[in-house]
Amino acid sequence: MKNLLLAVLLAFCQVVTAQSIDQVIDNKIKASEARQKAYADSLFKKGNGGVDPKPEVPKGDSCTRGPVPNDVYNITQSGATVLFDGEGVFGWDFSILQSGIVKVTGNSGKEKLTKNTVPISYALAPGEYVLALKGNTCLSKVYTRTFTVPKPTGENGNGSNGGNNGPPPVNTGERGITMNLTGYGFDVSAPTGISKEWLERIEAFLNLTHNGKKFRGIDAIRVNMKWYSYEPKEGVFRDDKLLDVINYCKRNGIKLSVALIPWRVIGDGMLDRSEWLEQLPDPFWKPSDEEPTQDLVWHAEGRLPSIEKTYMPSLHSKIGQQKFKNAARHLAEFMAKYPEYVDYIATATSPGEEYETNIQRATNNQILLTGYGQADLNAWREYSGGLSVPYPAQNNEEHIAYLFNNSDAGRKWYEFRTKGLKDFHAAFVQGVREGGKGKVRSMGMYAGVGAPSGTWTGLYKLNEIFSAGTGDQPDLIYSSEGDAGSQNSKLMATDLNAATFPGSGYAIEFDPNDVSVDQDWQTSVEEDVNGDILYFWAAPFFRRGGEIVHFAMSFYAPKINAQLGSAIYRLRSEFIDGDSGMTGIAQGEGFTFPITTYAGLQGYREIYSGRGGGVNKVVKILLK
Numbered sequence: 001m002k003n004l005l006l007a008v009l010l011a012f013c014q015v016v017t018a019q020s021i022d023q024v025i026d027n028k029i030k031a032s033e034a035r036q037k038a039y040a041d042s043l044f045k046k047g048n049g050g051v052d053p054k055p056e057v058p059k060g061d062s063c064t065r066g067p068v069p070n071d072v073y074n075i076t077q078s079g080a081t082v083l084f085d086g087e088g089v090f091g092w093d094f095s096i097l098q099s100g101i102v103k104v105t106g107n108s109g110k111e112k113l114t115k116n117t118v119p120i121s122y123a124l125a126p127g128e129y130v131l132a133l134k135g136n137t138c139l140s141k142v143y144t145r146t147f148t149v150p151k152p153t154g155e156n157g158n159g160s161n162g163g164n165n166g167p168p169p170v171n172t173g174e175r176g177i178t179m180n181l182t183g184y185g186f187d188v189s190a191p192t193g194i195s196k197e198w199l200e201r202i203e204a205f206l207n208l209t210h211n212g213k214k215f216r217g218i219d220a221i222r223v224n225m226k227w228y229s230y231e232p233k234e235g236v237f238r239d240d241k242l243l244d245v246i247n248y249c250k251r252n253g254i255k256l257s258v259a260l261i262p263w264r265v266i267g268d269g270m271l272d273r274s275e276w277l278e279q280l281p282d283p284f285w286k287p288s289d290e291e292p293t294q295d296l297v298w299h300a301e302g303r304l305p306s307i308e309k310t311y312m313p314s315l316h317s318k319i320g321q322q323k324f325k326n327a328a329r330h331l332a333e334f335m336a337k338y339p340e341y342v343d344y345i346a347t348a349t350s351p352g353e354e355y356e357t358n359i360q361r362a363t364n365n366q367i368l369l370t371g372y373g374q375a376d377l378n379a380w381r382e383y384s385g386g387l388s389v390p391y392p393a394q395n396n397e398e399h400i401a402y403l404f405n406n407s408d409a410g411r412k413w414y415e416f417r418t419k420g421l422k423d424f425h426a427a428f429v430q431g432v433r434e435g436g437k438g439k440v441r442s443m444g445m446y447a448g449v450g451a452p453s454g455t456w457t458g459l460y461k462l463n464e465i466f467s468a469g470t471g472d473q474p475d476l477i478y479s480s481e482g483d484a485g486s487q488n489s490k491l492m493a494t495d496l497n498a499a500t501f502p503g504s505g506y507a508i509e510f511d512p513n514d515v516s517v518d519q520d521w522q523t524s525v526e527e528d529v530n531g532d533i534l535y536f537w538a539a540p541f542f543r544r545g546g547e548i549v550h551f552a553m554s555f556y557a558p559k560i561n562a563q564l565g566s567a568i569y570r571l572r573s574e575f576i577d578g579d580s581g582m583t584g585i586a587q588g589e590g591f592t593f594p595i596t597t598y599a600g601l602q603g604y605r606e607i608y609s610g611r612g613g614g615v616n617k618v619v620k621i622l623l624k
Contacts, residue, residue, distance in 0.1 A: 062138055062139045062140070063086060063087070063088050063089050063135040063138040063139065063140040064086075064087040064088035064089075064138075065085065065086055065087040065088070065089075066084060066085050066086030066087065066089050066133075066135070066140065066143065067084045067085070067086040067089045067092045067133045067134075067135055067140060067143060068084060068085045068086065068133070068143045069082055069083070069084050069131050069133050069143060069144070069145040070083045070084060070085050070145075070503065071083040071145075071502070071503065072131055072145060072147035073502055074119075074502075075147060075148070075149055075150060076149070076150075077123065077124055077125065077126065077149055078121065078122065078123060079119060079120060079121040079122060080119070080120055080122075080147065081117055081118070081119050081120075081502065082094070082117070082118050082119075082120055082131065082133075083116060083117050083502055083503045084116055084118065084133060085116065086116070086135070088138055089113065089135045089137065089138060089140070090112045090113050090137045090138075091107065091108050091109075091112065091113055091135070091136045091137040092107065092108045092113075092133045092134060092135050092136055092137075092140075093105070093106070093107045093108075093133070093134050093135075093136045094106055094107065094108070094120060094131060094132065094133050094134075095131075095132045096122060096124070096129050096130070096131055096132075097129065097130045097132065098127060098128070098129050098130070103122070103124060103129065104122040104123075104124070106120060106121070106122075107136060108120075108136075112137075114470070115469045115470045115471065116469070116470075116471065116503065117469045117502055117503070124149050125149065126148075126149050126150060127148070127149055128146060128147075128148050129146065129147055129148070129149065130144050130145070130146050130147075131144065131145050131146075131147060132144045174505075174547060175542055175546070175547055175548070175575050175576050176219035176220060176547070176548050176549075176576055177217065177218050177219055177220075177548070177549050177550075177551070177568070177571070177572070177576065178218060178219065178220040178221065178222050178257060178343075178507075178548055178549070178550045178551070179201070179202060179205050179218045179220070179221050179222070179550070179551045180221075180222045180224070180259075180353060180509065180550050180551060180552045180553075181194065181195065181198045181202075181221060181222060181223050181224055182224060182353060182552055182553050182554070183195075183224055184224065184226075185198060185221075185222075185223035185224040185225065185259075186223050186224065186225035186226070186229055186230065186241070186242075186245070186258075187241075188229060188238050188241045190244075191244065192244055192245065192248045193223075193241040193242065193243075193244035193245035193248065194223065194245055194248060200557045201554070201555060201557045201560070202218075202221060202252075203557075204555075204557040204558075204560040204561060205217040205218045205551070205560060205568075206218065206252055206254070207561075208560070208561050208564075208565040208568060208569065209561060209565060210565055210566055210569035213569075215569060215572065216253065216254075217560075217564075217565070217568045217569075217572070218254060218551070219254060219255060219576070220249075220254050220255040220256065220257055220343055221249065221254060221255075221256060221257070222256075222257040222258065222259055222346070222550070223245055223256065223257070223258050223259070224259045224261060224353065225258050225259065225260050225261065226261050226263045227260060227261060227262050227263055227264060227324065227327055228263055228264050228265045228268060228270075228310070230242070230260070230327065230331065231327050231330075232268070233268065233269070233270075234269070234270055234323070237327075237330055237331075237334075239334050242331075242334060242335075243334075246335070246338050246341055246342065249341050249342075250338075250341050254341075255340075255341055255342055255343045256335070256341060256342050256343070257342070257343045257344045257345065257346070257443075258331065258335070258344075258345045258346070259345075259346045259347065259348055259353050259445075260327065260328060260331060260345055260346070260347050260428075261347070261348055261349070262312055262313060262320075262324050262347065262349060262424075263310045263311070263312055264310060264311050264312065264313070265309075265310055265311075266309045266310065266311055270323065271311075271313055271317070271319060271320055271323070272319075273374075274373070274374040274375060275313055275314055275317040275319050275320050275373070275374075275375045276311045276312065276313065276314060276317075276373050276374075276375070277311070277312040277313060277314045277315065277317075277370055277371070277373050277375075277376070278314075278370070278372055278373035278374075278376075279368045279369060279370050279372060280368060280369040280370070280372050280391065280392075280395050312349065313375075314371075314373045314374075314375035314376050314379075314420070315349075315357065315371070315376075315417075315420035315421055315423070315424040316371075316375050316376050316378075316379035316380075316419075316420040316423070317373075317375040319375075320375070320424075321423060321424055321427040322427065324347075324424070324427065324428060324431070325427040325428060325430060325431035326431065327431070328345060328347070328428050328431030328432050328435065329431040329432070329434050329435035330435060331345060331432075331435065332345055332431065332432045332433075332434070332435030332436035332440040333435035333436070333437075334435075335436065335439075335440050336435065336436050336437055336439040336440050339439040339440075342439070342440055343440070343441060344440065344441035344442065344443045344475065344476055345432050345436075345440060345441075345442060345443065346442075346443035346444070346445050346476075346478065347425065347428045347443075347444075347445075348445050350447070350457075353445060353480065353552065354445050354446055354447035354480050355421070355425065355444060355445045355446050355465075356421075356446065356447060356457040356458055356459050357370055357371060357417055357420070357421060357456070357457055357458035367395060367396055367397050367400055367456055368395060369392070369395060369400055369456055371417055371420070372389070376420070377389060379416075379420070380413070380416055383412075383416050383419070384409075384412060384416070387409055387412070388409070389413075390403060390407065390409040390410050390412075390413045391403075397455070397456070400455060400456050401452075401455045401599035401600070402599070404455055404598040404599055405455075405597055405598050405599035405600075410598075411598060414458070414598045415461075417458050418458060418460075418461045418464050418465060419464075421458055421465045422464050422465050422466075422467060425444060425465060425466060425467070425472075425474075426467050426472040428442070429442045429444075429467075429472050429473075429474050430472065441474075441475035441476055441505075442474045442475050442476070443474050443475065443476040443477070443478055443507070444465075444466040444474040444476070444477050444478065445477075445478040445479070445480070446459050446462060446465070446466075446477075446478075446479055446480075446481075447459065447479075447480050447481065448481060449462075449479060449481045449489065449492065449493045449496060449602075449605075450601065450602030450604055450605050451601060451602075452599070452600055452601055454598075454602070455598060455599045455600075460595050460598055460602060461595050461623070462496075462500065462623055463500050463501075463595075463623040463624065466501065468500050468501050468623070469501075469502075473501055473503070473504060474501075474504060475504060475505065476504055476505040476506070476507055476547070476548070477497045477501050477504045477505070477506055477507070478506075478507040478508070478509070478548075478550070479493035479494070479497065479507070479508055479509075480508075480509050480552065481493040481508070482508070482514065482537075483513060483514060484513045484514055484516055484519040484520060485519045487514060487533075487537045488609075488613075488614045488615070489605075490508045490537060490541065491537070491540055491541060491544065491613065491614055491615065492605065492608050492613055492614075492619075492621070493508065494506050494508060494541055494544055494545075494546050495544065495590075495608070495613060495618055495619055495620050495621055496604075496620075496621040496623065498544070498545055498618075498620060499590060499620035499621055499622040499623075500621070500622055500623045505547035505548065506545065506546045506547055506548075507546070507547060507548040507549070507550060508541055508546065508548075508549060508550065509549070509550040509551070509552040510534055510537070510538070510549065510550070510551060510552065511551070511552040511553035512525075512527060512529055512553055512554065512555055512556070513527075513553075514533075514537075515529045515530055515531070515533040515534045515564075516528070516529055516530070517529060517530050519533075525554055525556055526556050526559075527556070528559065528563060529555070529559065529563050529564060530563065531563055531564045531565070531566055531567030531568070532567060534564060534567045534568075534571075535567040535570055535571060536615070537615070538571055538575075539571070539574070539575070539581060540585060540614075540615045540616070542571075542575040542581065542582070543581065543582060543583065543584065543585045544585055544618045549571070585616065585617065585618055586616055586617040586618070587617070587618050588611050588612050588613060588617045588618060588619040589611055589619065590618075590619055590620030590621065590622065591604075591607060591611075591619075591620075591621065591622070592622040592623075592624055593607070593621055593622070593623055593624065594623075594624040595623060595624070604621050604623075607621075608621060
């Protein structure tokens with residue numbers, strides 16, 4: 001359509017200035033879209049080949065919002081998936097038009113809608129079409145969106161132009177770079193609210209140069225905030241220090257995101273011991289010992305002012321879920337007062353920044369499995385119908401893997417743990433949404449994808465943990481997957497996220513090990529890094545629709561500009577401040593992978609590599 005408008009406008013070049021041509025084009029496009037929408041609206045009213053002209057709706061009722069078709073993806077010649085936004089909409093009618101002619105009509109199905117992704121079926125030739133939606137359980141306007149059915153020239157006959165492979169890349173202005181303040185970022189004793197050891201690194205990223213030109217390398221920072229630090233006593237919040245952090249971001253022209261970690265301090269009165277997350281009992285403890293040394297998940301957090309031990313609520317604790325949700329709601333509500341300077345809130349349960357059922361390793365390197373607190377055991381009785389709690393024969397990797405994969409009770413226990421992760425994270429997302437009211441986003445984070453560690457970290461069934469396709473799916477999905485020498489896993493995680501969590505934004509991270517010169521995953525703080533490695537892997541992340549690249553852990557401030565400055569400048573020029581790097585990427589044959597085993601390496605990794613997934617090709621992985 002833009003080409004046609006340009007041809008018409010060129011005929012008037014002699015009487016229109018270059019500046020006004022852009023304005024006229026914009027006005028013409030808007031007018032054309034308005035006419036298309038008006039025509040689609042009329043189809044619902046007249047019934048001339050459109051949807052039922054008299055949909056059964058409650059008289060006088062109206063849809064609170066939508067249904068707006070935010071995206072159309074997984075497009076083939078026989079069907080697609082519609083991602084829609086709506087409130088109070090539990091069903092809709094659709095019409096597909098081409099050149100103003102209705103080609104297909106239908107609806108979202110007989111069942112009441114409970115998620116925001118709906119598959120539709122049709123038989124269409126390759127080409128450009130308009131999808132029109134109208135609520136049929138409430139009165140609504142007609143909302144439209146164009147989409148393209150691809151030519152059957154790609155692998156498996158599904159098209160090679162990207163039409164069938166998920167949502168399109170995000171727009172300029174939405175892509176960005178964030179620096180993580182890993183560990184103790186939030187400091188109530190610091191003037192800025194930020195731990196002083198991070199300020200030098202932030203300012204190094206804010207003051208980069210390239211060929212003598214100064215530029216800002218990051219768009220945001222993410223502060224790691226412990227729950228007990230933000231809410232030391234129930235209902236008492238350190239919004240004063242949060243405001244200090246926001247003001248710091250405001251002064252430096254960047255945004256603030258927060259990773260809210262659900263750690264509490266023993267003795268804080270927030271939760272009864274029965275609601276705490278505890279480990280599998282230590283098999284080496286003897287009654288003659290002074291006390292079990294491995295009873296809680298968290299120990300010896302040296303920066304606490306007076307008490308060394310911390311704890312986490314059990315992921316199955318309804319009281320813990322509600323209180324953490326309340327904290328997330330309050331945090332989001334306060335951040336939402338400053339929408340120009342904030343972005344998202346994430347949560348995590350591990351010592352770093354990923355979301356998992358945490359483990360500890362004792363000095364003998366054994367695995368200490370969590371989820372055996374009283375709240376967990378109570379929830380298990382209800383979940384299992386009274387089955388005995390399964391325990392591994394020994395508390396080590398081999399026996400835990402055997403338990404989860406070779407006994408009915410063990411497999412059910414793994415699924416039970418997955419449910420705890422899901423319920424806990426869903427409560428968090430709900431809290432952010434209720435408090436943020438669309439001004440603060442929610443994020444889900446995870447570490448390794450389909451790796452053997454998923455046996456005890458609980459991260460195989462990511463689709464369930466992050467409530468894929470439901471209203472509790474986070475706005476952003478973050479993976480810290482990939483390491484020195486295995487960065488292709490970052491792109492695999494992105495392709496998995498795009499297929500499994502349509503409608504969310506996608507984020508990855510690079511730490512100093514990932515981009516180290518010698519590609520050794522165990523490097524020192526002062527280790528040299530290579531900006532070319534950063535660009536090589538970040539560029540295809542953006543090209544395949546990724547939104548945020550994060551810098552994690554501790555980059556050595558004196559070397560940031562010299563070793564990363566040029567690469568960051570190029571990434572900003574091509575993907576953040578402009579679109580020149582968005583040159584497209586080949587679309588391979590995606591696949592669906594059901595998670596049926598709870599031990600070992602998941603097979604989708606091998607399939608992904610076998611189909612060419614990586615730098616030069618997108619291969620979508622849909623987890624089921």
